[in-house]
Amino acid sequence: MMISMRAAAMAAVSAFALSSAVPASAQNLSMAVGAQVTSLDPHYHALSPNLAVATMIFDTLTAFDSESRMEPGLAESWRAVEPTVWEFKLRPGVKFHNGNAFTAEDVAFTIARVPQVVNSPSSYAIYTRAIERVEIVDPLTVRFHTRSPYPVLPNDLGQVAILDKETHEGASTEDFNSGKVAVGTGPFRYVNFRSGDRLELERNDAYWGDKPHWARVNYRILPNDASRTAALLAGDVDFIDQVPTSDLANLRRSDKVRVSEKDGLRIIFLALDHLHPEGSPQITDAEGKPLGKNPLHDLRVRRALSTAIDRPAIASRVMEGTSMPSGQFLPPTAFGAIPDLAAPKADPDAAKKLLAEAGYPNGFRITLSGPNDRYMNDARIVQAIGQMWTRIGVRTQVDAQPWTTFISRAGRQEFSAFLVGWGSSSGEASNPLRSLVAGYDRDKGFGTSNRGRYSNPEVDAKLEAALRELDDPKREALLRDATRLAMEDVAIIPIHIQKNLWAMRPTLQHDSRADELTRAQDVRPASSQPAAR
Amino acid sequence: MSASTAETAVPPAKAPKVETPFRRFVSEFCESKLALVGLIVFAIIVFIAVFAPFLSPQNPYDLAQLDIMDGRLEPGTRDGADTMTYWLGTDDQGRDMLSGIMYGLRISLMVGAGSAIIACAVGASLGLLAAYAGGRTDTVIMRLVDLQLSFPTILAALMILAFLGKGIFNVVIALVIVEWAYYARTVRGTALVERRREYIEAAQCLALPTRRVIFRHLLPNCLPPLIVVATMQIARAIALEATLSFLGLGVPITEPSLGLLISNGYEYMLSGKYWISFYPGIALLVTIVSINLVGDQMRDVLNPRLKK
Numbered sequence: 001m002m003i004s005m006r007a008a009a010m011a012a013v014s015a016f017a018l019s020s021a022v023p024a025s026a027q028n029l030s031m032a033v034g035a036q037v038t039s040l041d042p043h044y045h046a047l048s049p050n051l052a053v054a055t056m057i058f059d060t061l062t063a064f065d066s067e068s069r070m071e072p073g074l075a076e077s078w079r080a081v082e083p084t085v086w087e088f089k090l091r092p093g094v095k096f097h098n099g100n101a102f103t104a105e106d107v108a109f110t111i112a113r114v115p116q117v118v119n120s121p122s123s124y125a126i127y128t129r130a131i132e133r134v135e136i137v138d139p140l141t142v143r144f145h146t147r148s149p150y151p152v153l154p155n156d157l158g159q160v161a162i163l164d165k166e167t168h169e170g171a172s173t174e175d176f177n178s179g180k181v182a183v184g185t186g187p188f189r190y191v192n193f194r195s196g197d198r199l200e201l202e203r204n205d206a207y208w209g210d211k212p213h214w215a216r217v218n219y220r221i222l223p224n225d226a227s228r229t230a231a232l233l234a235g236d237v238d239f240i241d242q243v244p245t246s247d248l249a250n251l252r253r254s255d256k257v258r259v260s261e262k263d264g265l266r267i268i269f270l271a272l273d274h275l276h277p278e279g280s281p282q283i284t285d286a287e288g289k290p291l292g293k294n295p296l297h298d299l300r301v302r303r304a305l306s307t308a309i310d311r312p313a314i315a316s317r318v319m320e321g322t323s324m325p326s327g328q329f330l331p332p333t334a335f336g337a338i339p340d341l342a343a344p345k346a347d348p349d350a351a352k353k354l355l356a357e358a359g360y361p362n363g364f365r366i367t368l369s370g371p372n373d374r375y376m377n378d379a380r381i382v383q384a385i386g387q388m389w390t391r392i393g394v395r396t397q398v399d400a401q402p403w404t405t406f407i408s409r410a411g412r413q414e415f416s417a418f419l420v421g422w423g424s425s426s427g428e429a430s431n432p433l434r435s436l437v438a439g440y441d442r443d444k445g446f447g448t449s450n451r452g453r454y455s456n457p458e459v460d461a462k463l464e465a466a467l468r469e470l471d472d473p474k475r476e477a478l479l480r481d482a483t484r485l486a487m488e489d490v491a492i493i494p495i496h497i498q499k500n501l502w503a504m505r506p507t508l509q510h511d512s513r514a515d516e517l518t519r520a521q522d523v524r525p526a527s528s529q530p531a532a533r
Numbered sequence: 534m535s536a537s538t539a540e541t542a543v544p545p546a547k548a549p550k551v552e553t554p555f556r557r558f559v560s561e562f563c564e565s566k567l568a569l570v571g572l573i574v575f576a577i578i579v580f581i582a583v584f585a586p587f588l589s590p591q592n593p594y595d596l597a598q599l600d601i602m603d604g605r606l607e608p609g610t611r612d613g614a615d616t617m618t619y620w621l622g623t624d625d626q627g628r629d630m631l632s633g634i635m636y637g638l639r640i641s642l643m644v645g646a647g648s649a650i651i652a653c654a655v656g657a658s659l660g661l662l663a664a665y666a667g668g669r670t671d672t673v674i675m676r677l678v679d680l681q682l683s684f685p686t687i688l689a690a691l692m693i694l695a696f697l698g699k700g701i702f703n704v705v706i707a708l709v710i711v712e713w714a715y716y717a718r719t720v721r722g723t724a725l726v727e728r729r730r731e732y733i734e735a736a737q738c739l740a741l742p743t744r745r746v747i748f749r750h751l752l753p754n755c756l757p758p759l760i761v762v763a764t765m766q767i768a769r770a771i772a773l774e775a776t777l778s779f780l781g782l783g784v785p786i787t788e789p790s791l792g793l794l795i796s797n798g799y800e801y802m803l804s805g806k807y808w809i810s811f812y813p814g815i816a817l818l819v820t821i822v823s824i825n826l827v828g829d830q831m832r833d834v835l836n837p838r839l840k841k
Binding site for chain 1: 594595596597599601602604605626699730739779781785786787800801803804
């Protein structure tokens with residue numbers, strides 16, 4: 001009895017010693033991320049945190065580097081053999097974690113599975129919708145036949161994780177979450193997943209690409225900003241994402257922490273009510289009486305509201321230098337963005353003049369809504385814009401609310417003006433144009449997030465032409481035309497593009513990504529060089 | 534105040550004929566210097582809150598008067614246009630903290646007093662009714678009270694606000710719903726004793742209407758404990774409103790109360806910008822302590838068991 005108790009005590013002590021030794025070990029990495037991972041099924045929910053996890057366990061045919069440029073993944077090369085046929089050459093010798101070989105059969109199986117995932121809150125089928133059928137030429141060659149010319153297919157396939165036909169035939173989302181079939185070709189293998197808490201991974205020693213440095217990864221989910229920062233400072237974790245801007249100055253000054261940042265691809269903008277011509281739900285005249293018309297239908301009013309906003313002030317004071325003022329959807333260097341289109345300059349006097357020309361010399365009243373828990377400093381940005389609008393005579397009431405209520409109300413067109421964000425994961429202009437300003441058409445997959453219901457046939461025509469154009473320079477010109485038309489018409493009011501922020505122990509370094517994904521393979525000890533391929 | 538100080542000089546026991554209950558109350562209240570200080574501080578706070586629009590350097594609720602470029606300035610800094618000094622600094626929106634606190638006190642007191650008065654009216658009426666009517670009415674009302682008191686206050690208020698939505702008016706409603714039960718229970722206890730007294734019997738023998746018996750005869754004699762509970766509940770309501778606003782369920786973000794001011798500054802505590810949370814916190818603390826000092830002394834004075 002005595003002996004067994006002592007043995008138990010010793011086991012407990014040594015277990016404790018082991019667990020406390022884990023963060024210090026050079027082979028283990030403990031990360032804390034701010035956003036929930038809703039599932040390990042890579043085809044369940046198209047959401048950045050899920051994609052980050054998917055790209056640790058699985059691979060995609062095409063991949064994106066840290067600058068969101070396309071690079072080979074499980075496909076070594078691809079080309080359009082005909083306007084409606086894309087041919088992909090697959091990487092030879094790739095094995096799934098369970099030893100199965102990766103072949104063209106698996107690609108065909110994956111494309112077939114994506115639209116069949118049940119109860120998907122946001123389906124990956126938008127990325128495979130263009131594919132009419134998959135033709136297996138030989139085990140390492142596959143051809144995608146599309147209904148019409150579809151130049152962005154390689155971009156779209158960069159979002160779709162490839163599964164193993166043998167393992168995943170008939171597998172449900174729950175089978176992935178329980179770990180039963182969480183098997184891919186990616187740099188890490190599944191060890192354990194507790195939803196809402198943590199994901200544990202180990203290195204895939206048979207990985208075909210750059211082998212990650214870490215033998216074991218503890219990927220924790222800590223949604224509270226202050227706890228995440230505190231966990232890093234206390235040494236509980238080695239790496240955090242979504243660093244709160246209020247802590248940033250302090251962390252930058254500290255020699256116990258290294259901050260990494262990257263200009264992102266997420267535009268924060270104001271969407272305006274383009275729908276209700278008989279009067280917007282949250283707009284009244286200066287005395288609080290109904291206007292009988294929607295002032296936002298007047299281009300001069302939309303211009304005035306955009307011109308009233310002092311974007312550099314928001315970037316410096318609210319965002320503390322972690323955003324870039326913007327006048328369009330994407331950074332000027334992105335594919336399809338307009339290189340010389342800068343953010344509109346703030347000019348309150350010109351804005352007042354525009355309002356007077358439009359017939360509102362005394363302004364009007366409006367409610368500006370926004371989330372208070374979704375984007376960096378969202379509620380603060382909304383208040384700051386409220387100040388700026390009130391100063392030109394548009395008396396603004398600010399309404400910040402939790403994301404879940406906010407977004408469902410926005411989707412029901414209950415707001416007159418609201419702040420929202422959009423991350424263009426593919427890094428090129430067809431993505432935001434198609435989702436945010438193209439006329440709402442559910443069947444075409446157009447305007448799926450166009451909650452202000454902007455509609456401009458000229459923009460739609462340019463965009464549709466671009467989506468059919470295989471020649472890159474011509475396509476880019478068409479996308480620029482569409483962007484310019486939408487921006488000159490103030491379809492939305494762009495505010496800024498967020499920078500992505502991470503913080504880590506000074507002994508680590510991070511290959512920071514434009515697409516916000518937080519992944520263990522991008523972190524390594526500060527001195528080491530990336531392993532040669 | 535001078536009349537009451539003069540009164541303390543006269544030992545109440547020696548002049549029983551000129552003594553009214555009110556004068557006795559005042560003189561006994563003033564026996565505690567601490568309570569007197571509390572009362573004076575509370576009077577000053579009420580004065581600031583009532584006259585905030587005339588006293589404050591800025592209207593912190595008028596967005597046009599705020600300038601984001603003046604955000605997070607340290608206490609004592611001049612503003613960008615060099616027209617005023619931010620004696621207590623500014624918050625992240627460039628709101629003058631001093632003005633923000635003055636207006637915040639206004640909301641806190643308004644919500645505290647408003648909810649306490651309504652809850653008192655509702656709770657006292659139901660408590661009296663329960664005690665006077667007895668029987669099934671008593672059982673129903675008191676089981677409702679038990680039900681209400683079995684929920685943690687914050688949790689109940691959170692649920693009500695989640696259902697009603699944000700806004701000052703809704704906060705008052707939520708506070709009334711979570712607080713009426715305290716008044717009901719207190720009043721019922723006293724009223725149960727009082728209703729067996731002779732004067733009630735006498736009133737009933739005169740065939741006075743029930744309403745008149747309850748409100749003109751029973752209620753005045755149940756007042757002392759009610760006043761004590763009300764004072765304590767005002768302080769509680771103020772603290773609760775601050776908590777709800779801190780959690781983002783109270784007032785709109787452009788019209789911050791003390792709780793929301795503290796919450797706005799909370800995120801900056803780690804970066805050393807203490808003043809955004811600190812000063813509203815002090816204001817909240819002083820308000821609640823002063824009310825509690827007054828309430829404690831009132832309880833001692835009005836409690837017949839502590840009579841010397």
